[in-house]
Amino acid sequence: MKIYLNGKNTEVDCFTIQDLWNREQAERELDSSRGFAIARNGALVPKREWSTTSINTNDKIEIVRAMSGG
Amino acid sequence: MKDEFVIAGVTLSSRLLLGTAGYPSQRILRDAVQVSGCEVVTVSIRRISLEGHGTDTIELLSKYRLLPNTAGCETARDAILTAELAREALETNWIKLEVIGDRETLYPDTSELLQATRKLVDMGFVVLPYCNDDPVLCMRLADAGAAAVMPMGSMIGSGLGVANPANIEHICKRSPVPVIVDAGIGTASDAVIAMELGASAVLLNTAVAKSDDPVLMAGAMKHAVQSGRLAYRAGRIPRRGRAEPSSPQMGLVGS
Numbered sequence: 001m002k003i004y005l006n007g008k009n010t011e012v013d014c015f016t017i018q019d020l021w022n023r024e025q026a027e028r029e030l031d032s033s034r035g036f037a038i039a040r041n042g043a044l045v046p047k048r049e050w051s052t053t054s055i056n057t058n059d060k061i062e063i064v065r066a067m068s069g070g
Numbered sequence: 071m072k073d074e075f076v077i078a079g080v081t082l083s084s085r086l087l088l089g090t091a092g093y094p095s096q097r098i099l100r101d102a103v104q105v106s107g108c109e110v111v112t113v114s115i116r117r118i119s120l121e122g123h124g125t126d127t128i129e130l131l132s133k134y135r136l137l138p139n140t141a142g143c144e145t146a147r148d149a150i151l152t153a154e155l156a157r158e159a160l161e162t163n164w165i166k167l168e169v170i171g172d173r174e175t176l177y178p179d180t181s182e183l184l185q186a187t188r189k190l191v192d193m194g195f196v197v198l199p200y201c202n203d204d205p206v207l208c209m210r211l212a213d214a215g216a217a218a219v220m221p222m223g224s225m226i227g228s229g230l231g232v233a234n235p236a237n238i239e240h241i242c243k244r245s246p247v248p249v250i251v252d253a254g255i256g257t258a259s260d261a262v263i264a265m266e267l268g269a270s271a272v273l274l275n276t277a278v279a280k281s282d283d284p285v286l287m288a289g290a291m292k293h294a295v296q297s298g299r300l301a302y303r304a305g306r307i308p309r310r311g312r313a314e315p316s317s318p319q320m321g322l323v324g325s
Contacts, residue, residue, distance in 0.1 A: 006117040030280070034117070035128040037159035044154040062117060064155050068099070068127045069114025069139050070089030070226070070275035 001027040004060045017061075024063060035066045073303065075270055076216040078164075078196040084108045086295045087137065087250065089275025090127060090286070098284050100130055106288035110135045112166055114142075114271070115156045128160075137198070139166040144179065148185035153190055165190060166220070166273075167199040168174050176226040180207055184214060191215030201223055203237040205244065213245045213274070219245060220273060223264055224254030227276045231260035235267055242268030258287075258294035265298025266306065 003010055014020040017038055025033070038045050039062040045053050055061065075082045087110040104110055111134045113127065124240035128136070137244050138156035143149035146169060154163040164259055171179030178201050190197045196217045201207050203221040207269035221241055224230035231254060232238055242249045249268035255261050255274040265271050272295055 034161075035126070035159050037115075037155040039151060039155060042151065044158055046150065046158060062155075064115050064159065065111045065118050066128050066136065066138060066156065067116055067158050068090040068093075069112055069116075069141055070091045 001055065001057050001060065003055060006062055012055070014055055016051055016055060017045050017049075017053045020055060020063075021050055021059065036063065037065075038063050073299070075248070077198070082109050082135075082271075084110075084292075084295075085271040085299055086261075086291055087112065087271060087273040087290075088278065089273070090131065090258050091275055092279040093284055096127070096130055099127070099279075102284045102288035103131065103134065105285050105292070106278070107292045108134070110137050111293065112137045112139050112141055112275070113160075115152050115159065135164075135235065136160050136162060137164050138164050139168055139200075140186075141166075141168045142170065143168060144182075146182040148187055149182070149186045150193075154193075155292065157195070162235050164196045165192055166219075167197050178202060180204075183207075184210055187211055187214045198250065202224055203234050203241065205237060206239045208241045208245055208249070212245060216247060218248040218270070220250045222250035222253040223251050223260065225241050226253040227258075228254050229256030229277060230254050232263050235263065238264065238269065239267045242270075255291075258290040260299065261291055262298035262301070263292040265295055266302050268302055269298075271295070277293055292298060 001012060002010055041060050075085050086106055088103055088106050088108045089112045090099055111131055112146055113136050140149040140152040143152055149169045159162055167186055169179050169182040171194035183199055187197050187199050191282055198218050198220055199211050199216050200220045208219040224233040250271045250273050251261050251269045251274040253301045255277045258311055261272045278284050278287045
């Protein structure tokens with residue numbers, strides 16, 4: 001399925017936001033999702049709703065993290 | 071006498087808030103934050119890089135109170151979404167609200183800033199808006215429910231110090247909420263001036279991060295903020311256009 005992930009055309013085989021996060025978490029070898037958040041089509045998806053929020057073709061997904069800043 | 075600095079009911083141990091961007095290394099960042107004695111550090115919210123994984127600044131700063139910002143946002147809508155993402159990511163409802171109206175000067179877009187402040191306050195955020203050194207705007211932001219106002223000393227990253235001390239003094243005298251002078255600080259004396267004008271605190275980043283020795287400058291800023299606060303409380307003498315002898319005028323030798 002094709003989605004726009006952080007502004008880029010990306011092919012994923014994920015059904016939910018949780019699936020997508022699990023993929024990122026494994027790739028990044030992270031212990032938890034602290035410091036990260038996800039928006040779908042311009043709206044925050046709270047962490048408690050990740051597993052029940054499905055991903056559809058052409059969705060715009062943003063995965064963000066807290067990093068250094070002024 | 072206790073001289074507490076309180077924001078939204080939280081007593082903070084330091085009147086210096088430090089940004090965490092642009093340090094030469096993670097180690098220097100860690101040491102500078104520690105030496106500064108600050109309790110609150112600012113962080114940004116950015117898309118993860120899909121190629122690189124980056125370093126975990128948040129883990130490094132875990133013992134400090136994190137103040138996420140909406141730096142780079144140009145509309146109330148983007149700033150509100152960024153604030154929501156920050157709250158979810160970091161489990162804090164504090165937000166340093168920046169809505170930029172012009173990339174050249176990084177001046178705030180005041181109408182978007184006010185609109186975003188109102189909305190975020192309604193959504194339960196503790197809103198700390200970065201704003202112009204404009205007494206009217208600062209009043210409007212406080213009326214809108216901002217927990218503090220953060221007028222600029224001068225342009226972000228400029229190091230020009232407090233460009234309009236009369237305005238900052240006005241704002242400090244009249245503000246019903248704490249005033250944190252944010253941006254433009256270039257060196258320790260600038261921070262002293264901001265505090266002497268009556269600011270509750272100073273927020274700075276570049277002056278420390280881009281100095282030749284950030285850890286040393288972090289210590290200088292710690293003392294500057296403390297000195298400026300003490301001098302403000304002590305009350306400066308009036309400026310005079312003539313000399314006033316400090317030694318007694320009676321009993322001069324040879325008179």
